[in-house]
Amino acid sequence: MSLKTAEPGADRARRGTPAGRRSGLARLGPLPWIAPAVLLILLVVLWPVYEMVHTSFLRISTTGFVRGSAGFDKYTKLFDEPDFVPVLGWTLIWTVVVVVLTMVLSLALAQLFNQQFPGRRLTRWALIAPWAASVLMTAIGFKWMLDRTAGVLNTALTDLGIIDGPQDWLGDPGSAKPWMVLVAVFVSLPFTTYTILAGLQTVPAEVYEAAKVDGTGPWQTYRLITLPLLRPALLVGLVINLINVFNSFPVIWGMTQGGPNSGTATSTVFAFQLMNTDIGESAAMSVINFGLVVVMVLLFLKVSRWNEGEN
Template identity: 40%
Template sequence: MRRRNPLPYLLILPSFLLAAAVIIWPVYDLVQIASNDVNRFGQLRGFNDFANFTALFADPNFLAAVGRTALWTVAVVAGAILVSVPVALILNSDFYGRDIARVIVMLPWAVSLTMTAIVWRWALNGESGMLNSGLRALGLIDTNIQWLASASTAFPMEIAIGILVTIPFTTTIFLGGLSSIPGDLYEAASLEGASGWQQFREITLPLLRPFLNIAIVLNTIYVFNSFPIIWVMTQGGPANSTDILVTHLYKLGFRIGQLGQASAVSLVMFALLLFFTIVYVRLAMREERAHQGA
């Protein structure tokens, strides 16, 4: 029987210990708080038979926030990918001013989400906002629209802004993928008479798939936990109608003082993200192996 070399395990041991200190210990603390009665100062009063989880899943605001978080995450991630793919294709092509165009596309990435949300909150102001002024100047509306006063308009606007701020990072991932595709493949396809769409479908998209998987996983984690846009623009209002899990967690922990339920929300979020990441990565790896086998 061949003896395993312990060197690789020793090399990753420092990183594992660091990850354990940064991730495992806080999760352990969250489990302790979520499974105990706790006052608003964080003092544990004893095990409570997981009453925090029972109260959480009986709370209609929490259940609504779960559904809204799913919609927010899927819409922003899908929208960002659908927009970023053609943007990356354009920026990867050779044209005059390409470097300047790349800088312009990446600029929103350099601005903090909080500042971006503040600017958009001003632009969507129902009385003096830039959007209403522009629409009135074009003759598209006669009266001001209160964009942030109703969930039917506020939440779609927040999704649109979420897509906007996610595009630079996603475009960067796709540009890295496109730059790794050999140009000889496109030249050979052109000689064979393949159209631009056929080249994209048969060459670009399959070779871009690993980068697409990276974009989906990273953006899902990033968007799922995104706090500034919704909090700065509406603080989850009106009447909790734009709350997602992370803003609901903040209200429970820092406004109401329900630290036990807030910790329970954190564990639910952690479990959902871990489940998604494991399932998606396994499906992506299985598809990649099937593709290589074919």
Template identity: 60%
Template sequence: MDGVSIAGRGAPASRPARLLARLRVLLAPLPWLAPALLLIGAVVLWPVVEMVRTSFLAISSSGATLGGAGTRNYKDLFDEPDLGAVLLRTLLWVVGIVVITTVLSLALGQLLNARFPGRRVVRWAVIVPWAASVLMTALIWRWMLDNDSGVVNRLLLDLGLVDEPVNWLAHPGQAMAWMMAVAVFVTLPFTSFVILAGLQSIPPEVYEAARVDGASGWTTYLRITLPLLRPALLIGTIINCINVFNNFPIIWSMTQGGPQHATDTSTTFTYKIAFFDQHVGESAAMAVVNFALVLFMVALYLRAARRSGATS
């Protein structure tokens, strides 16, 4: 009986001990993870919290907080007559650049993966637009498109393709097309090298087995290369979506979103609300909308990629 009572008293004591041991195991990596977690909290989470908090405040043009504003900043934002067109243009900007870049990068990645004389030089040449300053690249393209002294107009005039110089950046449609071309030019190297890394990770034995089975080159690419490239494409597309959505230097240095808001995306529109209109709270509300749009686009793409992976 004494043994039973001793065992009964010992059983409850062992459960807290097990929980404590499990807690020690879970917390063991914390000293190693703490610096990274603190850095993420300071650089990522805290600015997001401040951005959301600011969107509910009334702030003067000098930066002084005048008190709470409730949802007035969001109401003022959604009452902006140009907001709908800006959001639609942003969607076109992101989808157009990412799709064109991905398609071109698939071809360029295949080229860079092939064996030919001077391959190393070609790889270095491809990476130059990515290594160069985005702002300087955009300014160079702006100079090239100048209607008086730009080399684009000079070349077209010499070839007889235009009768007089064209002010390419003065027309919203033409300006958007040229800015998207510059964005593709800048984004292409990164995506190409991500795809190149994915191609080099595919085992050669897979292609040998396909050749033995008599698969054609096109069938091999569709049935083997593309499915095995899915992780690289996923990483490249997500990073490109975020980078292109937040791209500010190209638009600002080439057109400043003008004329009026005709070439604005949501990023430059946010900047104008803050520094031109002096509405800091409304600009913070627009920043929150931008943040939500990025998360939505990434989640949407991840879901589509997951479905594609499940059905393949």
């Protein structure tokens, strides 16, 4: 008995698919599928970045009319701003403090929510509330709470005899900054907690059972098993928080608008403040912000060895 192998051309003819069309589509590979995403990135990300950089080299009036090229004058003017260095310093402190507190508290909450206890579902739902609400609305709500004349906090502390009279919590950078950090952590907890919780729930129970059989203690199990297996979730939470907190605008603008003057402004808010006086200088500040975010994320991924698990 002999078996005949059908020729590729005859097989294509039976299926009714032209050889030329198939080979043409095959040459394109995944391009037809990823083309919409690539086009969206070009329109939403790369084109605004190009316009931002281009604008930083122009002389533009406050009404939006281009008056010609400015060269590097806008960057020179920006670096000469008396608030430039303090703003960058506060931005660094703001980002580090908020991200560290968010990650530590989220890790603790994720561990808690991963346990079985009465009311666990209700507490999980409660954690979503800051996430579901608008960040700007949350910031304004805290601003009203801290208001000097009608704020709930001043009323409660005065009635309890803790303070002698109403305090202007947001009127001084020294007292406003801790409250801004608190609100930023508050609105960042839900996403980070659920990201870490999802990572915890992917850890196989058999791994813990094997560690228990080997006589590994709770701390050793957590350090040698839980944390390494949580690494992808922790890295995602860290990167997202670094970008979001560094670029945070609603929390600061909703509570203090960066004031008094630029005393509580981060670099993002400072760029918005500059727009009222010099659009080109504001664009230059935005370019520096973009560069700092890119460098910060690349350095973090390199230090954390993002692809280590794939090698």
